[in-house]
Amino acid sequence: MENILKVDKIEKYYGSRSSLTKAINNISFQVEKGEFVAIMGASGSGKTTLLNVISTIDKVTSGHIYIDGLDITKLKGNLLNKFRREKLGFIFQDFNLLDTLTAYENIALALSIQNISSKEVDIRVKKVAEELDIKDVLEKYPYQMSGGQKQRVASARAIITNPSLVLADEPTGALDSKSSKMLLEKFKYLDEMGATILMVTHDAFTASYAKRVIFIKDGKIFKEIYRGENTRKEFFDEIIDVVTLLGGDVNDAL
Amino acid sequence: MMLFKLSIKNIKKSIKDYAIYFFTLILGVSIFYVFNALDSQTIMIDVSSSTSEIIQLMMTILSGVSVFVSFTLGFLIIYATRFLMKRRNKEFGIYLTLGMSKRKISLILFFETLLIGILSLFIGIVLGVFLSQVMSLLVANMFEADLTKFKFIFSSSSAIKTIIYFSIMYLIVILFNTFSVSKCKLIDLLYSSKKSEKIKLKNPYICIILFIISIVVLGRAYYIVTHDYMALSEVKDILKPIVMGIVSTFFIFYSLSGLILRIVQSLKHYYYKGLNSFVFREFSSKVNTIVLSISIICLMLFVTICLLSSCFTIKNSMNKNFKELVPVDADYSVFMNMQNNYEDYIEYGYNEEQISTSNYTVKEKFKLLGFDIIPYFKDYIEVNLYATPELKLCNTLGSKLNELKEKYEFLDYDSEEEVIMGINEYNKVAKMYGTQEYTLKDNEYMIIADYKSMAKVRDIALKNRETISLFGHTLTPKYTQTKNGFVEMSSNHINTGIILVPDKILDKNYIYENHLIGNYKLKNEEEIRELEENINKLDSEKDKYVLPNGATKLSIKEATVGLTAMVTFIGLYLGIIFLISSAAILALKELSESSDNKEKFQVLRKIGTDEKLINKALFRQIAIIFLLPLILALIHSVFGIKFAIQVLEVFGNEELIPSIIITTIILVIIYGGYFMITYFNSKNIIRNRN
Numbered sequence: 001m002e003n004i005l006k007v008d009k010i011e012k013y014y015g016s017r018s019s020l021t022k023a024i025n026n027i028s029f030q031v032e033k034g035e036f037v038a039i040m041g042a043s044g045s046g047k048t049t050l051l052n053v054i055s056t057i058d059k060v061t062s063g064h065i066y067i068d069g070l071d072i073t074k075l076k077g078n079l080l081n082k083f084r085r086e087k088l089g090f091i092f093q094d095f096n097l098l099d100t101l102t103a104y105e106n107i108a109l110a111l112s113i114q115n116i117s118s119k120e121v122d123i124r125v126k127k128v129a130e131e132l133d134i135k136d137v138l139e140k141y142p143y144q145m146s147g148g149q150k151q152r153v154a155s156a157r158a159i160i161t162n163p164s165l166v167l168a169d170e171p172t173g174a175l176d177s178k179s180s181k182m183l184l185e186k187f188k189y190l191d192e193m194g195a196t197i198l199m200v201t202h203d204a205f206t207a208s209y210a211k212r213v214i215f216i217k218d219g220k221i222f223k224e225i226y227r228g229e230n231t232r233k234e235f236f237d238e239i240i241d242v243v244t245l246l247g248g249d250v251n252d253a254l
Numbered sequence: 255m256m257l258f259k260l261s262i263k264n265i266k267k268s269i270k271d272y273a274i275y276f277f278t279l280i281l282g283v284s285i286f287y288v289f290n291a292l293d294s295q296t297i298m299i300d301v302s303s304s305t306s307e308i309i310q311l312m313m314t315i316l317s318g319v320s321v322f323v324s325f326t327l328g329f330l331i332i333y334a335t336r337f338l339m340k341r342r343n344k345e346f347g348i349y350l351t352l353g354m355s356k357r358k359i360s361l362i363l364f365f366e367t368l369l370i371g372i373l374s375l376f377i378g379i380v381l382g383v384f385l386s387q388v389m390s391l392l393v394a395n396m397f398e399a400d401l402t403k404f405k406f407i408f409s410s411s412s413a414i415k416t417i418i419y420f421s422i423m424y425l426i427v428i429l430f431n432t433f434s435v436s437k438c439k440l441i442d443l444l445y446s447s448k449k450s451e452k453i454k455l456k457n458p459y460i461c462i463i464l465f466i467i468s469i470v471v472l473g474r475a476y477y478i479v480t481h482d483y484m485a486l487s488e489v490k491d492i493l494k495p496i497v498m499g500i501v502s503t504f505f506i507f508y509s510l511s512g513l514i515l516r517i518v519q520s521l522k523h524y525y526y527k528g529l530n531s532f533v534f535r536e537f538s539s540k541v542n543t544i545v546l547s548i549s550i551i552c553l554m555l556f557v558t559i560c561l562l563s564s565c566f567t568i569k570n571s572m573n574k575n576f577k578e579l580v581p582v583d584a585d586y587s588v589f590m591n592m593q594n595n596y597e598d599y600i601e602y603g604y605n606e607e608q609i610s611t612s613n614y615t616v617k618e619k620f621k622l623l624g625f626d627i628i629p630y631f632k633d634y635i636e637v638n639l640y641a642t643p644e645l646k647l648c649n650t651l652g653s654k655l656n657e658l659k660e661k662y663e664f665l666d667y668d669s670e671e672e673v674i675m676g677i678n679e680y681n682k683v684a685k686m687y688g689t690q691e692y693t694l695k696d697n698e699y700m701i702i703a704d705y706k707s708m709a710k711v712r713d714i715a716l717k718n719r720e721t722i723s724l725f726g727h728t729l730t731p732k733y734t735q736t737k738n739g740f741v742e743m744s745s746n747h748i749n750t751g752i753i754l755v756p757d758k759i760l761d762k763n764y765i766y767e768n769h770l771i772g773n774y775k776l777k778n779e780e781e782i783r784e785l786e787e788n789i790n791k792l793d794s795e796k797d798k799y800v801l802p803n804g805a806t807k808l809s810i811k812e813a814t815v816g817l818t819a820m821v822t823f824i825g826l827y828l829g830i831i832f833l834i835s836s837a838a839i840l841a842l843k844e845l846s847e848s849s850d851n852k853e854k855f856q857v858l859r860k861i862g863t864d865e866k867l868i869n870k871a872l873f874r875q876i877a878i879i880f881l882l883p884l885i886l887a888l889i890h891s892v893f894g895i896k897f898a899i900q901v902l903e904v905f906g907n908e909e910l911i912p913s914i915i916i917t918t919i920i921l922v923i924i925y926g927g928y929f930m931i932t933y934f935n936s937k938n939i940i941r942n943r944n
Contacts, residue, residue, distance in 0.1 A: 081864045082864065105535065
């Protein structure tokens with residue numbers, strides 16, 4: 001299958017020469033079109049840094065990242081913005097919705113900055129709202145919505161541009177278990193509809209919805225497991241096993 | 255010492271973000287210094303004694319204005335301090351949780367205010383000293399004096415005054431800070447930023463109705479002040495449109511703030527284009543909290559615009575008037591036949607002896623005083639003005655009297671006698687002045703005046719062809735309107751009407767004023783000044799005789815120049831202070847808004863918005879806030895200036911366009927400058943620091 005994302009021997013160092021921290025120490029992996037991948041690891045393992053460099057929010061020290069065959073480590077300025085706008089969709093732990101805009105306007109913004117006509121914006125917003133079950137809250141402001149609704153609105157904003165890759169940073173981090181489950185079901189649905197999702201989490205339950213889980217420890221890939229034909233429950237148990245193996249902060253992973 | 259270090263760090267941090275506020279403070283200090291140091295700047299130029307009297311008067315008025323200015327600046331400082339303090343709630347909250355006492359927090363604030371005060375005063379005065387050197391050039395130019403001996407001048411009295419005034423302001427700020435710190439609660443400090451603001455849109459129908467009512471009220475106020483200024487005789491008549499204007503200004507902004515978003519939203523193509531939805535949502539979310547300040551700023555801008563353009567108009571017109579209304583060197587006049595109105599003159603403070611010796615002309619009076627003035631003249635004429643109880647304003651208006659009385663309540667219809675003059679005598683004056691000469695038939699009269707509002711009143715009667723009766727003759731008007739003209743030289747248009755009649759019907763016993771008008775032989779200004787000073791020395795005889803009153807080119811010129819300078823300086827002083835205060839408040843609001851919105855712009859960046867689009871959105875956000883009050887202020891000003899022109903009519907008002915241009919330039923430079931600085935500063939604040 002076609003590669004959407006190819007991470008090639010990337011490294012990210014922080015600090016000065018005297019006290020160097022290797023946040024990412026030589027990581028390589030690939031994500032194919034239509035995949036749903038979770039990246040797991042304890043706090044400080046480097047998973048958020050990994051997401052930041054893939055999303056072009058941060059820069060790598062060495063190595064290359066290809067998205068749709070394009071080396072994004074070489075992009076600068078407005079090309080970077082254009083790339084982000086057209087190829088990526090973001091979902092954040094704290095939703096990052098604009099509080100003065102209604103849900104509808106928040107979702108529409110992703111399209112209007114691409115100069116898409118208001119008529120088409122309307123059609124696409126309504127369609128994505130249908131898919132994510134947020135038609136009722138379109139006219140509400142963020143402060144009037146529940147956390148789950150907010151995250152689904154944020155997800156709608158992320159996928160409405162039909163991005164090549166949807167990046168989710170701890171999407172369930174601020175949600176209760178019921179809302180988490182509902183959101184993840186929607187992720188599964190989006191994946192089935194053909195979206196490619198890369199999700200960072202430290203929660204095994206959340207990760208169990210993915211088709212593949214990459215474990216990171218101390219800036220390196222520790223292990224990689226595929227769900228294959230297993231049920232979600234079986235996959236969850238398998239993830240827990242690896243988490244136990246990872247040691248250290250088990251509680252943090254649960 | 256720890257507290258002091260904290261203070262310094264805080265100041266460093268806030269100076270970076272709110273440089274424009276500190277800049278305004280410094281500017282305020284230096285402007286305060288400059289205008290209070292004006293008198294010492296005039297030391298270096300040569301001025302006559304009468305001019306220096308005017309400078310004294312100007313300084314007295316300017317120090318009165320300074321009190322007003324310090325109120326304005328004091329308001330700005332307290333507003334800004336309160337504003338900046340609110341933004342530091344969290345910081346204070348952390349101090350309190352760390353166990354710092356409220357007293358110590360007050361102490362931090364005390365050090366901060368002290369440091370800012372000392373710094374701004376020091377830099378401001380240094381800047382002011384340099385600015386006032388530039389001012390010297392302007393002063394010399396105003397008083398048409400040569401800047402022969404340029405000296406670098408430091409006015410210690412102005413510096414001390416500046417320090418005292420600003421120290422008082424800072425002291426009030428310190429008291430205010432201490433009070434508000436002692437009142438605050440920890441919970442509010444820590445969580446004040448977390449309180450999510452509810453977004454409440456105003457009811458559009460109420461907004462529309464309010465908007466329409468406000469527009470109607472405002473229109474009515476505009477109409478009242480512009481359609482007929484002579485009808486606004488009492489304070490309450492003028493207060494009414496002012497109150498109407500203020501209230502409707504507020505409600506226009508109030509209703510408009512609710513409507514703008516709706517209007518833009520209905521333009522779907524525009525609303526869902528780029529970041530427009532974001533810009534207008536942001537605007538409408540914060541607009542409720544700024545309606546009041548925008549209204550105040552709008553009114554301040556309005557006052558500034560009117561003040562500056564009126565002042566420049568007065569300045570320009572007075573120079574022009576001087577050329578037109580002072581065509582010859584001297585016009586000496588003296589009252590005659592004072593016994594005709596014996597009681598009135600006694601009431602005015604003349605004594606019996608003065609009245610009994612009032613049957614001399616100017617020429618005769620000078621001789622009587624032992625001073626023959628005639629040899630000093632190259633050419634001269636003598637003319638008489640008449641007045642009789644037979645002819646008062648009520649007698650010239652005829653059948654229109656009652657109608658006009660109702661409309662212009664404040665005019666004196668029944669007691670003051672009209673000024674009358676023979677047509678041939680008037681023509682002598684006109685010939686000398688180079689103005690229009692007229693002819694009258696035996697049964698005709700006409701009226702000359704140059705005070706337009708009064709001319710308008712008289713025109714109503716003339717148009718109706720009202721006849722007058724005088725010394726047994728009945729006269730009909732030759733023209734249906736008053737003609738432009740004057741007899742007495744003056745710096746302004748003050749002739750409210752002289753009735754010209756055939757010479758032969760006049761009765762010598764009713765001469766009330768004799769004029770001697772002419773040009774001196776002397777060419778040198780020094781010699782003329784000496785002559786006029788000698789004439790002034792005749793003062794010692796003033797208890798015995800009413801002395802001839804001289805309206806001379808030299809004396810009018812000195813008064814004009816002084817008044818011009820006074821008006822210009824007061825206008826500039828107040829105008830600039832108002833302008834920088836209101837611009838600084840807006841800048842402060844927008845800058846803090848930008849730092850609040852940092853996160854939001856970060857979100858926009860994360861979803862891939864172009865920097866260009868972000869900058870455009872920022873520009874629009876700031877532009878809307880700066881433009882809203884300006885636009886309404888400009889509309890207000892159109893009518894305000896119209897009104898001011900009428901009030902200032904005596905000064906003449908033909909020179910309006912250049913003053914509006916100068917005002918616009920000042921406005922664009924100062925207000926526009928603040929706008930641009932705010933924009934670039936905001937851009938810096940929201941810039942991606944990753």
